[in-house]
Amino acid sequence: MDKARTIAKKQLPDKAQRHKLFGSVEPGPRTKPSKKSQMADLQNTKKDFLFDLDAVGIANVKHPITIASNQEPKTQTTIGTFEFSSSIEKSSKGTNMSRFTEQLQEFYQKGLVIDLKTLKGFTKNLAERLDQKDSEIKVQFPWFYERRGPQSGLSGMNHADITIRVKYDTEAGYTIEVSLSSLVTTLCPCSKEISEYSAHNQRGEVTITVSLAEDFDEESMDWKEWLLDAAESNASARLHPVLKRPDEKMVTEHAYENPRFVEDLARLVAADLYEMSFVNKFHVHCRNEESIHMHDAVASITYDKLQSESQEG
Template structure:
């Protein structure tokens, strides 16, 4: 016969008593107002508070967003990490923090699609809501795109890390900066040159930070795709989520035919960005995780095309 195991029943105090056991106390007498209009508004105190503040706001806000893309998937949902700020005059004690997230929720209820036009409207409305002359939003998110293997055509999903930084100023208008960080394959030219056979390669990370012109039209071109192509088309080879043997043969041979130092990578990507009419300034960085060293190899190039006009 099966034996049924029984356990002694522990009699627990009621939940409220358990809370008291672990330190909870009864509410204290309350004397301060409970209605908003009767409460003190410290943020709106007007005095000379010594210094203007460059930026004040909220950061590390995680929020669902919708991304439009020229590459599949053309409409995708992702999670954005958001920072909102505005300046603050010395005559104001503080900003109203709740208005930043209030503004975000208003846009979310309408469908928060992340594009430059939407973020421009967002910052202008945020400045007006805060009763300030300026406002800034910085939004970072992973962007996913389909990648087909070169021989078999089998598809998978890759991703790049993207940031959009939009600022509004009532006197100077908008400033738009974008960034994309993607991974590539690089094969060492020196290793190929000195070795009897083979060459070592590594995975490199290309980061491109760009300033966009006021007339950039996001409806005719996708800046994410343009930056990704600038990085990948200059690499020894692209990365693929799915590779069969014929694909792997093509990728490794392509890498061998296109050796790249980190110095080569930043110069080649810089040349592509220089030729993009909507990019007014840029910084290109490359970091290679060396396969035969413990250290990484790094290089960067910065250029401001606006200086050419002076």
Template sequence: MNTKFFPLKQLPSKAERHKLFGSVLPVPRTKPIEKSQMADLQNTKKDFLFDLDAVGISNVKHPLSVTGDLEPKIQSSIANISFSTSLKSTSKGTNMSRFTEQLSTYYRQGVFQADWQLLKTFTKELADRLDQQDATIELQFPWFFERRGPQSDLAGLNHADITMKVIYDYQTGYTLSASLSALITTLCPCSKEISEYSAHNQRGVVSIDVELNEGAVQAEMDWKTLLLEAAESNASARIHPVLKRPDEKMVTEQAYENPRFVEDMVRLVAADLYEMDMVDKFQVACRNEESIHMHDAIASVTYDKRTENLG
């Protein structure tokens, strides 16, 4: 057997390669290297024309510990985080590094998790660190929960998209808001009514946005589970990750027994949210991806329970 050898290419050294592709020698350093001697442009005090509603950083990916009432009760997720504070016109900028510096401190201590009380403490400390009177943190992350087939009892993981937002203000205190987006099944009441047999159905997306009071911080039951149940229990049927034929029969028949227009969905979910003491204000939206139409069907409702006390 003949083996053919090819001559190896003679490459220049790594330093010469870098020079070939544009690297140059460092220039003499003349500016300070000690932080105390460096210019701090962000802390410049002048009249910079306008107050800023928010300044900060976004799209920060970071590990997050999530706990809840549904299995898996303790899980690791990845959060997309935004931090911000307001800024007076007398300040040029804020110290961006302090946002991630505090996040790293919490992470090293092993305490960064999706918990309202922790996030309240975080925003208060962040405002103090920034020498500002307010601070905001917003977390977006997937939350996984176990779902079993109604007949087979075979388990799989579903997920909902969660947002937690905490605003701290020195004068007004804390504002807590949250959102959940989950998939459901709906069956068309009109199709069922006019057809000799069968009815078309669709996959729907229920989005819930709520403003919470301190009851959510003190609640014994997981607020995520409560919002999820409000979305799923009012649907024609729930979405399952694992379905065998006996499961499919049960889910199909359940959907047929519980037809829902998109309008029905938002009103029924709204009724559940209205009865939750921890919820002060809510918006419910539903979007159905129609199975026999080219369009989606949408509906939404917004309600502030605090307005009932006015007048």
């Protein structure tokens, strides 16, 4: 019969002694006030602090949000990454950082649905709370949408990355900029042209950023759908979460029939955006992760429709 092994138990000092061992000290005398009304408020100091600040605030704030979509799933819960800011004149030392997250919590308790109406109300209220002439909010999140195989009809979830930036100014009003980044398939026209058979393809990323017209009505159309279609419909092929063999045959043949250089893709997306009446200004950036090169191929276009029309007029 094996003898039971005995393990000597180490005798540790108690927890208070361990904390003291690692640097903890007893609380010292408390001489400063503990009531907010009696505390110094350095951020509200008024002096000449040399320069106005374009923006001051907080970033990388993660918070649960709700997204409304015209596509399934029509109500989505996800995590938004927020950035809040306002300008500050040189007569003010700083801003009250806690007010940004206080207001975020207040809106969340009422049901934080991320749409343009809500964000416009948020920025206006925030400027008033901060006692500043402007405020800005930026939020980033993934937007999911159902995608079915073209032949099988089997569905799964795709997603695009969304960014919304809303700025409120007491004099200029609202500025709204939205962005969508989507993955697509591109097939090389040169490879198709020179090869006896086949052609190399790659995964591309299309990032679209647009300034929306002041009269844009989000209740009648979902800008996310329009930007997604501009990115996907001009690529060689769309991406799918579920592809059976008949689906794969259709997708690869469609890509072969629609070859695209990265330059082609940027110009075709720009043409769609140019025709969208609710878009005032746009920036398109396309990146192809080349499959037979070590580098990526990139192309971009920036176009201001209002400025171009005024110059032509």
